[in-house]
Amino acid sequence: MYSRLKIAKELLHAKGVIFLSIDDNEFSQLKMLCDEIFDENNNVANFCIIRAEGGGMAKQVIKGHDYCLVYAKDIFSFSPLAKEKDIRGKIVEKDKIKYWIQEDWLRKEFGKYGNCHYEEVLQYKGEKVKKEIDEGLKNGEYVLIPKSNGMNIVGKLRRLDKDSSKFYSILKHLNKSGANELKELKVEFDYPKPSSLIKELVSGATFFSDRKEAIVLDFFAGSGTTGHAVMQLNKEDGGNRKYILCTNNENNICEEVTYQRLKNIQEELPHNLKYYKTEFIPKFSNDEESISEKMMEHIRELIELEYAIEIDGKKYIVLNDEEELDEAISKIENDGKLFVRSGIFLSRSNQRILEEKGVSIIEIPEYYFREELKEVGEL
Template sequence: MQPNTAFLNELKNKLPEFFTKDGSFDLNKFKDQLKDKNVNELSEGYQLGFIGKDYARRQAGEMPSTVIVPDEKQNQGEGKDSKNLFFTGDNLEVLRHLQNNYQNKIDVIYIDPPYNTGSDGFVYPDSFEYSDDKLKEMFGLDDDQVERLKSIQGKASHSAWLTFMYPRLVLAKRLLTDAGVLFVSIDDNEDANLFELLESIFGEQNFVAQFIVTRSEGGGLAKQAITGHDYLLVYAKNINKFEPLGKPKDIRGKIVNKNGIEYWIETDWLRKEFGKYGTLAYEDIVSVKGQAKKNEIDKGLKIGKYVLIQKGAKHIVGRLRRVDEDTSKFYTITKHLNKDGVKDLRRLHLDQIFNYPKPVSLIKEFISGATIRNHESPIILDFFAGSSTTADAVMQLNAEDGGHRRFIMVQLPEKTYHTNKNGEEVPNKGGKVAYDAGFKSIDEISRERIRRAAKKIREDNELTLPENFDGSFKHYRVVKPVKQTLEEIDDFDPNNTNLFTDMVDGFSSKSLGIDGDATGEETILTTWLAKDGYSFDADVEEIKLDNYTAHKVEDNRLYLINEGWGANQTKELLNQLGTHQLEVQSVVIFGYSFNVAELRELENGLKQLDSKVTLIKRY
């Protein structure tokens, strides 16, 4: 009880629209309503406004301030040949990095973001990317306005949630192909706001549907009404290029021929005999006995026009078509129970770790619907990976239809514990099961789920699993350089004739305080490859220049990162370029590894070559 509690309760009864979910009074909203002229019909129009909107727009345009550290133990071990990717780090920073090498390349994005229920742990991160003075300069704010903007820190208000989501959705849209699609799971708390937010980013013409997902049974303790559903909002990048979500028509049985191609056949008898989704093996298909129509049907079977199903003495002939050529559209109500998500984790011995895991069946249904006409090589991104249900769904679909869908998972390394005053590790609320199982952070659980799911898929599909099934991933950590490295960068003078510090080592896994066994050179190279638009499986070749190791990428760029460059290396490089033993368009150097004399010699030598080779210096 506070001195003004009774007064606030009275206000809440009479003016409930001015109170936030946590029960605090929104004084600024109240002040706006008191203004004589609080409506501007000409300038405002219909739009979604929230504290932090201009700041969120700015965030969507920022460059990454982190480096990408490869997990060499994973990437050179079990994930060596995998095309799947897993990023541990802040998803906003990961999305910023991906703008360079995955823009317009992602086919499907599915996310299950915080629902902002007040009990899901969501609060706006406690820090802004800019100082107060910078905020004033960028947005023309005064002290009071800066304070109002910063009022969302550590809060779970609608404005805080929208400011958090806005830049991530803007960047997500840029990653999608023109025919790409975004799926977002949400509940009543932010459904209306999310709808308006997506309208403003994607445009109302690109709205596909809002699905109602029946998710629970029971709920008798609900205060007002039993809420047994969530929503799934779906937006296309470009509705004119987007193929409608599809599934094989319900009354057709699926048949797989000798070439592994799926077909359906439409017959009432087949539906009745085999059920709604009857499946027949090729061996079940028999030829007509006798001469009647035999030649015609044999020819039709040979060219794939007919398939013949025999039941006793009765023969039924139906037209043969590819599954992906004739599909039915999705109905906007679908059922996927919460308990099924729990069962999915239980079969992997990971149950009780997550409270509300999404069922694999939900994500499978919609990824399948979005990739039914192209399951060969689409890329599926989930930047709120959680327990990696999306990765599990992708692998299961590939096992079922022989597709080559690839996934990219992104998960923040949220700790399952905190350290108390005595320096002891104490499990967080809701994190005890995970901590006791040996998981120190959520991303560890996420990666382990992928491993266990892949193992289970292999066990369950031992005889039918495609030979090139991809059940692993490459792992990268996206982190900020440590303070000491940043200070050394600030203090660096490129005009010094001598180098006093090995700046490269500051970017190694060890120096950054993380696992992964990456050298500083590997971190810098990985970060630069992404920056320069190369995929994470780009062809990188080591080039020896005297005793110095450089890296050539796709006959295009040569990267010089480590220290140790001198006159002999310059001479060898110019010789190989001049004799066309080595052909690249540009040479990119880590400026901190080169003193001024070495740099000038290299720069002058490249200028004298007949073939134009650009020198790019990075600091």
């Protein structure tokens, strides 16, 4: 766990955050480990997650909760976890941005005259405040809301995606909700987390508009709840978050549970979905095939993963053989990408044609395996 968390810290964005779910048995050990790796000053929260309620079979105390430790990479760069404010005013849309109208913002200013009527501003607050409000009405910061008494209340426009509430340290998300979700998706898995929990946490870390393109990594993917939650959240708030899920394939969990779940939600939540298997290539072997040739056998998946594309032979082409060059140049579409195996020579005329088409040329496998090939003397 120590080495895995060290790597996780390196992968974290400077403004990033990590969530770690744990039960009573290992809470203290994990807390000390995280304090050492991430620094206790970067501890954002220790959530108590209520996961069950009602009776149980325990002889002593029924355990109905887990914990979620939260650490920022740098607490000074990290924006606090935020959630949607409990809105009590009317919601309006202006220039495709949603606002809510706060009607009571002048209440403190008016004291006992708490109705905040525009017509009374000059009388009770003077010309300076009246001028400020008129300027706000002119630039769209304020609006007038007619009331039944014939007067108007001054409402203040507040952006929904900029206005937030803080998190409370106790969250309630029952495990049975997660089990019911998988049942509906016809996938079997023991003790899945409810997507509502992951969605609340991811939403909290990416609430503001400049965070809605975050990459969410889960290296204990299990039943794929994180991927499901991220796509639900994108649909709800128009975000463009991406997820990466990692798991072993013990008992075929990756193929039959994680992948299958995300495949089954494609109609409801369509998105790009692929899974990849990792494989190790020995540095030295008795085979005549070079390391470079072996790596080329797996290059397609790396390209698709990095660029989030499908090698389709039109917009994106992998060129393994010089004899295929002319055909590739004629077939490739404008603004495409041509991944060229090292050793294949492109003439000036070839390069000019590709340049006119706006095609990017990327040399492989050096782009992905430069250091590895240097290590075995093939570069």
